[in-house]
Amino acid sequence: MPHNGHRTGRRNQIQAAAEQLFREKGYLATSMRDIADEMHMKGGGSLYAHIKGKEDLLWDIAQEAVRAFFSALEPILAKDISPDQKLREAMIAHVLVITSHLGATAVYFDEWRHLGDVRRAEFMQHRERYERLFQRLIHESVESGALNVRDERLATIYVLGSLNAIRRWYKPGGRLSAQKLAEAVADLALNGLHQP
Amino acid sequence: MPHNGHRTGRRNQIQAAAEQLFREKGYLATSMRDIADEMHMKGGGSLYAHIKGKEDLLWDIAQEAVRAFFSALEPILAKDISPDQKLREAMIAHVLVITSHLGATAVYFDEWRHLGDVRRAEFMQHRERYERLFQRLIHESVESGALNVRDERLATIYVLGSLNAIRRWYKPGGRLSAQKLAEAVADLALNGLHQP
């Protein structure tokens, strides 16, 4: 019983192939035949035994990225540590989600605009909710006296933008481990918030 | 005499329309008919009296962005001020190029990958050359003792990535002027480089 909500092994392979192609070439530049090629299928038609359409792939990948970001953030928010410690851990976790989900986060950052209107609106709500959680961490860090920023909204946008940039140049297997890189980038962004 | 290197007024209007559409919808999602609509023409065919093809528009816009970035940076490099002063001015100028060329810089950051192989390679060389100029400014700032970073390469990538993020959320006519915003973002990024 295909495309009824169940997720077969084959279906996940297709989604993984789509992720990589969407990241490399972009959603619109990736044809169903491209995805079929990656699956060693001989024509795009075979894919429709597993999915309802191309946009469903985009949607599922976007949702996977949303899940990954929230799954990384929520346990940190629940910890019993100071707000600024939470903020630093959240920033590191955010970068690690990107480095470990390069395909899905490419959709999360760039390709989501090709979703249909309804899904795009729902997706944007998730992104905004995630952003507010970060802004709250910054707000609480300021209240606790650990952080001193003039404009909390600007600080939030700046921090997330700075962290997100890593997806443009990170390549697995580089001289720095993902963990070390995440810490380095998070500290660069965090230091920026400590005004001299 | 159309598309022979000369730039008529009409041709510039087309390029401006294409810039805006490429930014809003992306290069592939923008059809020649979309551009013609924006020009109040009744069919995509009329455009070909002014341009050779769609990719030429992308190329010219990419070159315009390259020119804008170098034109902003070079006079700062030629100034008789300290390296760290140059760096700060260069960062502010970089942000101002983005905020004042949102369409062209959208191509510079996102849509350039749809260029053909030859042009894409040439474009990447320009980008790398620009990045090296920034890295040199950071290197000289470290040498002069004004800056203290552990990893100059990482610092360069981080700073440019942080500045570039502004293009995702900047909207003209907001509560902060572009100049004030550029200074605020540049200082956030610059503070990050001053390790505690």
Next chain:
DNA sequence: GTCTATATAATGATAGAC
């Protein structure tokens, strides 16, 4: 320079044999 009509290619998706 713009219009209309059209050539050509590629795309997402479907149908039916196996």
Next chain:
DNA sequence: GTCTATCATTATATAGAC
């Protein structure tokens, strides 16, 4: 589930009238 063949649509680009 995968294959082949194919449909309908849309895209870039061209040709020729005005």
